[in-house]
Amino acid sequence: MSLHDSDCSPDSGIRIVRRSALFLPLALGAACVGARIARAEADDDVEPPCADVFSELSRDEFAAHWRSTGRRLSSAALAHDEIYAAQLAAWIARIPLDQLPRLDVGDRMPVSGLLAGPSWFPSPCIVVEFQMQPGAVLRPHNHPPQVVVTLALEGECEVRHYEVGADAPPCTVIDGTQFDVRETKRALLTPGRTTSLTRTRDGIHGFVAGESGATLLDFTCATTDDIETFSYLDIDPSPIGTSRDRHRARWIGKE
């Protein structure tokens, strides 16, 4: 039947044509809904390949995942840092916090409210633990060749991240040269929360412990053999001009 036919014979044609035009999308829609329902019912019967992404990881399972990925990081493109950091944070979320090795401080006493040291060596990666007394400050510093995911284990603290401006000299130049930094993240860390830095994003971090102190674990992986290059910064707390997040800063070395 054609539209021409319907024009010639309204009673026999045009209603059928119009009804067909309306019914077609309705019928297709109904078919799609039916197919979706059928697929959903079928999905219930099939185990998805990633069904275990929510399961707990043992310490050994976590270490195996992390070491395998960490070994590949040095040859990975910079853009892969984000995948690595996000994947590592996901694995950290799956290991019970009480399964993580802890720092043996022995008879060491805190210096400026801070005790720190390596607590786990799943080579080529390393975990460094920071025990911060109430109000203790871990000054802003960078990690040029490393990707770091920081986990809050106990207490709470504030973290701030910064990125250097294009005019910044290398962090090995400790000559008082000033440059711009931009605050890129400010957050509260409580047990189980993580924050991260990569070679291209949020590369400076600093922490201030809350009223009950804080314990942090840095899950660190170096992308080169250079694990010693870093520097603290002196950052002017007042923003530049009318800016809300840009500050003048200078590298001040490792002391």
Ligand SMILES: [Fe+2]
């Ligand atoms: Fe750090």
